[in-house]
Amino acid sequence: MNSSLLTPNPDFGISLVNVREIPPPTAKDNAWEDNSDDRRELAKLWKEEQAEFNQLKRLARAIGIEGVLVSPYSASPDLRGWYVYCGWEVDSLSARSWRLSKKQIHSINRKEGPVVFINYDTALGDPGACHALAHEIGHHIYRMAEFTKREINAPVSELMRRCFPLDIYVHQSRDEICAECFANYLTVPTIKNSFKNHCDSILRKVRVHNPNAAKLIESYRRTVLA
DSSP: OOGGGEEEETTTTEEEEOGGGSOOOOHHHHHHHTOHHHHHHHHHHHHHHHHHHHHHHHHHHHTTOOEEEEOSSOOOTTOSEEEEOTTOOOOHHHHHHHTOOHHHHHHHHHOSSOEEEEOGGGGGSSSOHHHHHHHHHHHHHHHHTTOOHHHHHSOOOHHHHHHSTTOGGGGGOHHHHHHHHHHHHTTOSSOOHHHHHHHHHHHHHHHHHOHHHHHHHHHHHHHHOO
């Protein structure tokens, strides 16, 4: 996600996108979307991920995310996913960038809970669409932990930076570290102890406020990734 489009939410430490600043699709984007070979490759990759993606969607709904929407075409090339907390009304420009239908816009703006957007192109990447969705679920989990402002503003530890040495983007805040740790926790059967320990520590805080959600997340890892 392009950092120039981000505005911090001081209450939750979650970065939200200013939808009015998302650029419309470029001519290059449109040219790519007209390439039938690329579209066929993307459809094939989505088919391979669909079963796992649907399981993650069910988990997302079970823990309080009201909707997961996949753009039908490429959204902004810098955006793999977007976690939008409730109260953020989607306007016509964001709809233009994410290729949302009027029905989808109306549905989103009526929701009282968070929504996740996933860029259709994420299936081409490595990791793919499931990792992107798990990352956005991680932002929601971070919010459910109800960290204090002091905890939210605490610097990212050197240990956690070393867990993602090549991904400078996630070094910016604890919510990004959390999201990326859960992207692994929810998609990779065998993960580093540092990832699991970090996720377990956050789930202990989630359990205080929402024990059912914590149980569902832990059960998902035990059963789906076993």
